[in-house]
Amino acid sequence: xxxxxxxxxxxxxxxxxxxxxxxxxxxxxxxxxxxxxxxxxxxxxxxxxxxxxxxxxxxxxxxxxxxxxxxxxxxxxxxxxxxxxxxxxxxxxxxxxxxxxxxxxxxxxxxxxxxxxxxxxxxxxxxxxxxxxxxxxxxxxxxxxxxxxxxxxxxxxxxxxxxxxxxxxxxxxxxxxxxxxxxxxxxxxxxxxxxxxxxxxxxxxxxxxxxxxxxxxxxxxxxxxxxxxxxxxxxxxxxxxxxxxxxxxxxxxxxxxxxxxxxxxxxxxxxxxxxxxxxxxxxxxxxxxxxxxxxxxxxxxxxxxxxxxxxxxxxxxxxxxxxxxxxxxxxxxxxxxxxxxxxxxxxxxxxxxxxxxxxxxxxxxxxxxx
Numbered sequence: 001x002x003x004x005x006x007x008x009x010x011x012x013x014x015x016x017x018x019x020x021x022x023x024x025x026x027x028x029x030x031x032x033x034x035x036x037x038x039x040x041x042x043x044x045x046x047x048x049x050x051x052x053x054x055x056x057x058x059x060x061x062x063x064x065x066x067x068x069x070x071x072x073x074x075x076x077x078x079x080x081x082x083x084x085x086x087x088x089x090x091x092x093x094x095x096x097x098x099x100x101x102x103x104x105x106x107x108x109x110x111x112x113x114x115x116x117x118x119x120x121x122x123x124x125x126x127x128x129x130x131x132x133x134x135x136x137x138x139x140x141x142x143x144x145x146x147x148x149x150x151x152x153x154x155x156x157x158x159x160x161x162x163x164x165x166x167x168x169x170x171x172x173x174x175x176x177x178x179x180x181x182x183x184x185x186x187x188x189x190x191x192x193x194x195x196x197x198x199x200x201x202x203x204x205x206x207x208x209x210x211x212x213x214x215x216x217x218x219x220x221x222x223x224x225x226x227x228x229x230x231x232x233x234x235x236x237x238x239x240x241x242x243x244x245x246x247x248x249x250x251x252x253x254x255x256x257x258x259x260x261x262x263x264x265x266x267x268x269x270x271x272x273x274x275x276x277x278x279x280x281x282x283x284x285x286x287x288x289x290x291x292x293x294x295x296x297x298x299x300x301x302x303x304x305x306x307x308x309x310x311x312x313x314x315x316x317x318x319x320x321x322x323x324x325x326x327x328x329x330x331x332x333x334x335x336x337x338x339x340x341x342x343x344x345x346x347x348x349x350x351x352x353x354x355x356x357x358x359x360x361x362x363x364x365x366x367x368x369x370x
Contacts, residue, residue, distance in 0.1 A: 010337040012070040015203035021334030035330045066171045070178045070337045074205035077152045078219040084145035092141040115152035118175045120349035123147045179207035185336035195297035201305030210291035218290035226305030229275045299323045
């Protein structure tokens with residue numbers, strides 16, 4: 001039996017798939033993955049979560065009694081806030097920064113009572129009128145201002161997942177925004193700098209997260225996703241949702257489906273790409289409004305909903321220019337959560353209790369206890 005304390009389990013709970021990864025160490029060989037697809041007609045996540053738990057417990061020879069939850073939702077909210085403090089020439093201390101973060105967090109909690117803060121990200125320090133991405137040395141400070149981005153999710157969503165996992169005697173350690181974790185990991189792996197936006201097309205939502213170098217500029221979710229394409233196909237062609245989903249995913253791979261209903265590839269393409277173009281136009285409008293305005297920026301498409309696209313279809317989407325398509329799987333999705341939990345983004349404040357390690361004077365991975 002493995003030592004539970006050395007193991008981290010991450011569950012990515014989406015609308016169309018449930019994925020999980022058990023990490024028993026830092027090496028990829030010590031990782032176990034599992035996934036289950038949810039039925040469109042009967043999306044019973046409770047049953048599939050139970051199947052994954054049973055399978056992973058058998059594979060790892062250990063009981064799963066706590067997990068880290070990865071979720072996305074059209075109701076995820078990002079809030080930017082700047083907070084400042086006068087220090088009258090005193091040496092800037094770690095406690096001064098921690099005080100400001102706590103003060104900002106209390107303001108968000110007071111004004112957004114129905115929201116649960118799941119990420120606190122420090123984007124900038126302004127000390128005596130000079131911008132710093134991080135603070136490495138002791139500085140005499142007259143005035144410090146910190147720019148903070150809070151990512152929140154409604155309390156009722158968190159409660160619903162806690163209720164599901166409590167049925168299996170499992171506690172949730174921390175909640176992670178999936179699109180944020182994935183984009184941080186992919187951006188790091190691809191060594192991307194400058195202006196870049198990740199558009200994560202999910203089942204019932206599309207998430208847009210924009211970066212300038214290491215700074216997270218904005219995160220917005222739209223209540224539209226790949227399921228809207230499935231519904232378009234179903235409505236226009238008058239077929240059920242399961243066959244519409246198969247047509248959407250396999251319209252170039254499974255000629256039998258096309259022959260069965262006597263549909264042409266052109267008809268399916270027109271339905272699919274008209275809706276995708278709408279999603280991308282809304283996403284780009286969000287990016288220009290919240291992040292880059294008139295500047296040029298790179299786009300990376302991720303998520304289950306983007307899988308029907310690839311580089312050969314760029315000419316069918318009139319608004320695409322500097323765009324890459326990234327293929328995802330259970331491994332890199334769950335590993336994104338694991339790496340974020342281990343401190344991949346050094347500007348993030350940890351808001352759940354974690355095992356303490358010895359830190360430097362201005363270590364960026366602050367710990368704030370609930």
